[in-house]
Amino acid sequence: MDFRFIDGTITTPQGFTGAAICGGIKEGNTTKKDIMMVKCDTLCNAAAVYTKNLVKSDAILVTQEHLKNGKAQAIVANSGNANTCNADGYKKASDVCKLCASTLNIAEDDVIVASTGVIGVPLPLEPFEQKLYLMKKMMSSENGSDCAEAIMTTDTVKKEMAMEMTIDGKTVTVGGIAKGSGMIHINMGTMLSFVTTDCAISSKMLEEALKEAVEDSYNMVSVDGDTSTNDTLAIMASGKAGNKEITTKNEDYKTFVAGLTEAFKSLAKQLAKDGEGATKLLICDVSGAKTKKDAVGVAKTVIGSSLVKTAMFGADANWGRVLCAIGYSGMDVDISKVKVTFKSEGGEVLVCENGAGVGFDEDEAKKVLVCDTVTIDIELNDGEGFAEAYGCDLTYDYVKINGDYRT
Template identity: 65%
Template sequence: MSNYKFIENGSVTSPRGFVAGGVIAGIKPNNTTKRDLGMIFCEKPCAAAAIFTKNRVKSDTIYVTQEHLKNGVAQAVIANSGNANACNPDGYEKAEQMCALAADALGIAADDVIVASTGVIGQALPIEPIEKSVGALKDSMTRDGGTYAAEAIMTTDTIKKEWAVQLTLGGKTVTIGGIAKGSGMIHINMGTTLSFVTTDAAVSAEMLHSALIEAADVSYNMVSVDGDTSTNDTLAIMASGLAGNDEITEKNGDYALFVEALTAAFKAVAKKLAADGEGATKLVIGKVSGAKDESTAKVIAKSVICSSLVKAAMFGADANCGRILCAIGYSGAEVDVKKIDVSYRSAKGEILVCKDGMGLAFDEDKAKEILIESEIDIIINLGDGNGEAEAYGCDLTYDYVKINGDYRT
């Protein structure tokens, strides 16, 4: 039985003390219909932490946020879509300006603002639309405004990613909520594309940072849409402590419960990120069991869902087990090829296509019926131990090339 429950229509404002909003600032040229500037605010300073992209090319928003979080405190987030503020000569200055504008509007210190951007890389971020809109942005924030903040960070996303879960810590009801964005340029190697998490639990900044790493490692870090790790990936969390639980300052039982709930939420969002991959028609989940350890299982699961040939086969509903075996073989993991079993599963059933490393004769029509569904499990048993892992990907379609062929223009 789970120690947590998901909240229907939950978002980043579900925890006590938080409001959020989003407005149309016009950061992207000719944008008059889509929110592109969002803000999250807490009524009190929060313990805070974040993890970031492992890409050596980073947006200056990351460097500014890293500096601001050195004291483990934050009270607000300001984020824009339409421009990544990456690879620009004045990027750091613009990121600091965004923080100062948010701080002035909210009456807080600029050092207590987390800043993030997403969009086109290598183009100067226009600060004027943000200057003109920050007042309206502040006025837009409400307890129901999490959904508008979620919309404001979308780029090629087709759906908003927002959630909230509740659990009990020390007899107190605690809520964790969040928003995320991501559709393309996703091969996550830290946490996620952009994701902002709030909680009313009392948790120290050190434990928040540890919890993010643990939860992201088996969820967001197991997502790949196209093999490209973004320059802007930021996963940040703020904890208000307003739930009134005893502060979590060590890895005790309450910490374990907090990480369990956070991980469950992150896995749910990871599936949404993969399913909403640019041009995708199917969510593809690589499920590996029987590995000698978890690390081996993770490497193989990720290798399979990252394979362009596997992704193309899923688009075409082609039950080609050779592509799965090939991806396992070049993953770098140590496996006994003669023990590998592979099957495909969806809402229409399951079919075994490989046994002991050898392809089987199977009903092609039944396989097609299974693989034409919108969510596919690729089930791999290595027969070599108790290690297991999941990775989340999508199919590779014609539309992915269309979207990215003219993304900038």
Template identity: 65%
Template sequence: MPIKQIPGGVTAAQGFTASGVHCGIRKNKSKRDLALIYADTLCSAAAVYTQNLVKGACILVTQQHLKNGKAQAVIANSGNANTCNADGVEKAERMCLLAAKELGIPQEDVLVASTGVIGQVLPIEPIENSVAALTSALSKEGGTDAAEAIMTTDTVKKEIAVQIEVGGKTVTIGGIAKGSGMIHPNMATMLGFLTTDAAVSPEMLQCAVKEAADVSFNMVSVDGDTSTNDTLAVLASGKAGNQEITEKSEDYQAFLEGLVFVCREISKLLAGDGEGATKLLICKVSGAKTLADAKGVAKSVICSSLLKAAMFGADANWGRVLCAIGYSGCDVDISKVDVAFRSAKGAVTVCVDGAGIEFSEEKAKEILLEKEIDILVDLKDGSFDAEAYGCDLTYDYVKINGDYRT
């Protein structure tokens, strides 16, 4: 069966419930700030994290808890990153213990995540006072509340669920994520929690989440800053009834395809909701000599502040695309490169064989005024392709980050 999108988000897969409440970390009482995802059975689990040397305490604790490749719950808060704090690990472990006691499961089977301001002590009392209510609120409809509870400067909730076929069985993959600023390849200020009812060994789940992240979340850039707390965690309940995936078989490839689809769709949501953004930018590179070159060029283009500013102004300044390709460090013959812009309003080619051609500025403007823009780069030098996701750079980005802490 083809990939089919369904409602339900992180609770769509068999065995999962979720919840989100306001506990008081945030002063805004209308905003949920504490989330819980729970599986009714012990799951295979895997995760990938930020590559920043400065890591939130929650990552250190989650890494320890995932050493056996198993987990049953995730607790996460927004409003405070619990990073660069002397008592950070103690607080992160305390969050796990509080959830574990309410759920009646071992503390080491709980994963933890935090997002928000760095360097401010995380108040544990609001969490202690609310974890019972958080657990009581668990439901199959609670995924949306959990998606809201992990938001920081996000303006929209990010959630998705799909169904695929693996080994003759219908498998569901769902997830939620947050991320709007401080986002750059090699993960970002991004929290992502995926659930599936596929039967997958912890080892294969780790392989799959890394492969999926490499072509999705690691291809997103909003502002060039790699965060300290980003985590992408996956729990697999095995309730779909497929034969457990224990090697890179045909079933593994089918599962990976579904996981990649989910991760790419969430990545687009993250990029399109970049702080202050008005447009989603997708750089699609084709004809590269190697996959590394295709990915490198796509990342370089999507990260260019000058290009991002041009897209905000709907200016078809294709020279900024070539400039970004030129400093990408990739093996590219600039004299072969074609560039075009495309949106719902059509497409316009602006560069052929590394040189500008005549095109209608009016048509280009119309294309670039749309909310989603494809930047098409054909290197015409090989068979590899890749895509990266970003957004325009606006006045509001500076406003949001000028007083983010205060």
């Protein structure tokens, strides 16, 4: 596939600039950047997908309204407050868009808004009133990383990526940022991801591409099984790459979807690896399933098992737990054909074949499992379906972060 990762971030694709600042959204915050704006110098085609939780941030309700026409020109987002479960939430989210629009001199309904942080606390508008104008002066294509920083909550590292691919003979660039390491921060947290591209693609095809690419990437991440109320993944396409606009599911579309999938996977893995309290990235590769659906079900169940996650934390080659999770996944699996191998930079060790344990060297297994990325490879030997899921280990720090953080 014709794509390559490059140094870069959300402001790398042509047409995009950004800025981030400390607005003091959360009482007492005087240093951490917590407001970001990204703008395109032209109106973009845009699309987004959201949490399936019945409880939704008002920011999502406003963004859904604004993206009905498939167009957007700017993103404004904050950390420190989720603007969820507040009586005045919808009005506040609208007001933030109004402020952003008047500052950047664009239409209010071309603004994408997102929030992450504590729920049930009214969102203060003053930081936006006081800082957006300042941010407008700072807008630059150099500030993408600052934007990644501004949406962090309990994240320990920034998540960002950029990629180039060739479409219609032109270089198309994709850049993105993400945050979220479990359901995080006071009350509940959020997976936010904003992606930009200069690809020329219609609103409808962009939405289709987004939905396809998310299936094998973000939808295959599990940190703790909890689904947040604010999850938002939005994409804007400026069309500045100069390729012939993609308006049907042609070869160019397929190339774009393939590249976008890899871009999302990169961000998804960064999220999983920085899961709350995590010490390692877990990848579960399932092949040989009767169907794709069976492969997805097995991969997600194994990566989500608390017992598998704690075993991986302890670098314990506990294949019985993997087999057990396969067994309760509810998928159509012939256990007597299952083969399990643990893989990493430290080597690989076969632990289970034909559904039963095989002798292995515990020391060799330890060498494989102490690495910071471990793949649980599951061969079901029963068909052609395959899937890959991303997760992390379950550690003392997960309990610490989530049991103690309000005190």
